[in-house]
Amino acid sequence: MHRSINIQNSLPYDLALKIASSLQVFDVCSLGSCSRxxxxxxxxxxxWEGLCKDRWPVIFEDQNYQSETYDQKLTSNSKGWRGLYVSKHNEMAGKVESVADFVERALAYESIEVGNYLKAVELLSSHQFGFKDVQMFLLKPKLNVLLNLVGLHYCIIWLEIPAENVIEALDSSEVSDRQVCVQWWKLGRWFYGFRLRDEYHSKNVSLGDLAASNEEVLGVLHxxxxxxxxxxxISVAKSAHTSWSHQVAQV
Known part of the structure; x- marks a missing residue:
């Protein structure tokens, strides 16, 4: 005769909490459906407090912002930190749509000028996106690769995420091989009192290569x-060209 074992008696609560705390949010939700x-x-x-602070460290490192804003939200939210996480997640999803809309409006003949591109990157900063927000919302193969690039640039330059972590995120999202075309024009050099023609440069580069080592192109973008x-x-590399209108609908 097999005797069922009560998990509460066989596993100490603090050990069970440590196990759950090592999981990603989707795995926590799955584990929560296993038993009472x-x-x-x-x-x-x-x-959930740990999950909130792990996903949005910039926000929760600001003690004044935390005490004045999130303590009030926690007081009014009957679901506590879990409800706060869900609310913040939905808020970020809405802000991603605003970034995608901005990029769509800024496109001209399937390319975007660097000024508008950098404004899209700055929008992520103003919305206080975290690394996991970028992974969850912007590093998606169904999106236009220009949105992938905006997220990649933000992680490297603004969040200063180590290259190996960014590369891992690109690989797990299956977007590292996607390519963009970056074109730039430089003032011609002076030669014996005459200015030569402006120099034209064009490079197709994958997101993975940008994250790994292509400092020239990333420097031009920044x-x-x-x-x-x-x-x-900046535009979609011709070999990887797909319809923007179809892709933006996936945001």
Missing amino acids: FWRELCGSDCL RGAIHEVIRVQ
């Missing part, structure tokens, strides 16, 4: 049209 014990543990405030670079355009 796991449902209660996976809905606990101490677990600096924008300043000093010697008079114009920069």
